[in-house]
Amino acid sequence: MEVDLDATLKSVTDELFDLYIPSELETVQKPVSPFQILSFYRNYVQKNVPVKIAGCSDDWPALTRWNDDYLVSKLGNTEVTVAITPNGLADAICDGKFTLPYERKIKFNDFVAEIKNPRDDRVLYLQQQNNSFNTEFSKLMSDVESTPKWSSDVFGTDLDAVNFWMGDGRAITSLHKDPYENIYSVVRGSKTFTLFPPCDRLNLRYKSYPVTRYDEKGDLIPEDGMVPWININQRNPLSEESCDLHPVVVTVNQGETLYLPSYWFHHVTQSHSTIAINYWYDIDYGPAYGLYRMFDEIAKAKE
Incomplete structure (x- = not known):
């Protein structure tokens, strides 16, 4: 008997979506007691399901302190690593190439000054991901929970990294995945996430792209190697309009996680x-x- 593999896989992913993947995320309170920690693990971590969490940062001084004047008073001449692009797309596909940002160290107060008065020819973003909060922004450590006990209890492991994000509203993070459990807290403003569950890997196609990097003038300079990246609209993945994908869109506002x-x-x-x-x-x-x-292996065989 011949099996229609594509139809079978679509049936499986649709069933997974119906059974446990929410079309709209729940909001729960931060788990505190041992029973709440266990319930959070069972309901979300064990099932690999995202959720919004209220109350994680209620007692952080950062929520009321982190205006521009305060941040500059704390960081001032501290040099921070800034990603610079002409279009807000770093680590993304531009003109058929995987494009890395130009990175340089600038004083934090100069960064804030440009964020207040953005230039038309470039977009700045603090997006360093190698434990940047504990290195470049350590002067702010007392304003947040540096090691959240509740999430360490949930995952049963120590933190791997803590990262600080701040930037121009034109900056976009292109569609990707991370091999980490991620607790993401917004201190100021809002972030909108377009999420796709792991089973959508079957229909999120990768393609290998040559690597380039922006220079200081915004020109692209070729680098060695090829990078596999998702072949989808880099600015708006929802524009693909594929009935085989299961997007979940969620906005995380100030004070939410x-x-x-x-x-x-x-x-x-x-x-x-x-x-x-x-x-x-x-x-x-x-x-x-x-x-x-x-x-992943099934999708690779089809690419």
């Missing part, structure tokens, strides 16, 4: 001068990872 499970694909836009802190935890290589790997 998103639990973004590992291997969920996400595309991110933001309001101007939004600030966020995210906490990365290593993943548990259990059933959710095995399911993703199966979808």
